[in-house]
Amino acid sequence: MPRPRDPEVDRALAEATLALLHEVGFEALALDAVAARAGVSRPALYRRWPTKLHLVAHVLAESVAPMPDPDTGSAREDLRVLATTLLDALSWVLLAVHAEARRAPELGLHERFLAGRHALVAEVVRRGVARGELRGDLAPDLVRDLLLGPLLYHWFATGERPSVDRVFDHVWPTLVPG
Known part of the structure; x- marks a missing residue:
C-alpha cells in the first residue's frame, strides 16, 4: 500500500x-x-x-490561476483584456513546458491550463456575436488564433513582448460585421 x-x-x-x-x-x-x-x-x-x-x-x-472572465460589455475590450492577461501569465518557462508537454498528453497540461482559456475566448465570441459586435460566422478558435497567434509569434521571433493594441488594430476589422 x-x-x-x-x-x-x-x-x-x-x-x-x-x-x-x-x-x-x-x-x-x-x-x-x-x-x-x-x-x-x-x-x-x-x-x-x-x-x-x-x-x-x-x-x-x-x-497558474484561472483566467477570469472580464465581461466588460465590449467584445473588443474583453478579448484585449484576455490577450493581455495571457501575455502577463506566460513566460519562456511556461511556453517551453507547453511545447514539451505536447509529446506527453497524459499529463493533461492542455486540459488543466489551456482548455479553460479557450472556453473563455469562445464565451466572449458568443457574447460578441449575440450583441452584434462580431460577425455571426466566426469560429471562436479562429478568433483566438487570429488575435493571440501574432502576439505569441512576435514574442517567439523577437524575444520582445508585442503590443496587444497594435495587433488588435490590424486584426479587429476582419472580425466585425461589414
Missing part, C-alpha cells in the same frame, strides 16, 4: 521547482537540484513525479 503524500513535502518541492525554473529555466532544471533545494530525498521526488516534465507540468498547472 503506498504511503500518503505529505503536503509539506509537496509544497517544498513546488517552491523549489518554481524558484529554480526562474533561475535556470526548464532545459537546465535538474531534479537533483530540486530535491536538494526542497530538502527532500531524490526518491521522495521520484515517487511523486517520474520525470522533470511531470514535475514541472504539475507545479505550473497548480500555480
